[in-house]
Amino acid sequence: MVATLPSVTMTSPPWPIYRLSVETYERMVATGAFNEDDPVELLEGYLVPKMPKNPLHDSSVDLLQNLLLQLVRSGWYVRTQNVLSTDDSMPEPDLAVVRGMPAMYRTQHPCGRDVGLVIEVADTSIRRDRHKAEIYARAGVPEYWVVNLEEWQLERMTEPQPTGHYQATTIFQAHQQVPLQLDGQPLGHLDLRELLTPPTDPH
16 A cells, blocks of 8 residues: 655754764764763754663564564675664664675664665654654665554655655555565565564453
């Protein structure tokens, strides 16, 4: 099902603020101003608090990772909650399928041309994760998925435009399978039944 999603605007506070460049943020990280445990990420020059994680979010990320590992072939690998670098942002998506091998990124983070797919799992962060589509589209990430656990659907965005949006968005439900392709080559389909079925309360 092809869908049009609501637009999201990130607003700034009503006083002057200082926006960080990627280079400045990286220098701050290098000097210890931030570390990997600090709950922030750089989005469009703003330091943004990362959303807290609950069991549903974490188990969904684990499930997706297992599904991807069954299909991803040599020459690509799956990263979990690690940094990507764009012109103005350093997001830490829940999952990314990245070209090459981990040793390639010992001195620099992957950027848009290195990435085949980015996935964010959204339970309480759907507005922010939909807005991140603009960041990933501008960086040239060919495909972006939002696993929307509020509405129990997967929003697959393809055909990135330099203006900061994806030309096509397709909605998948639990009874469907979403195709996985890298560099335009189809690799198979991910079954969404377990991922998009609300859990039952064991008590």
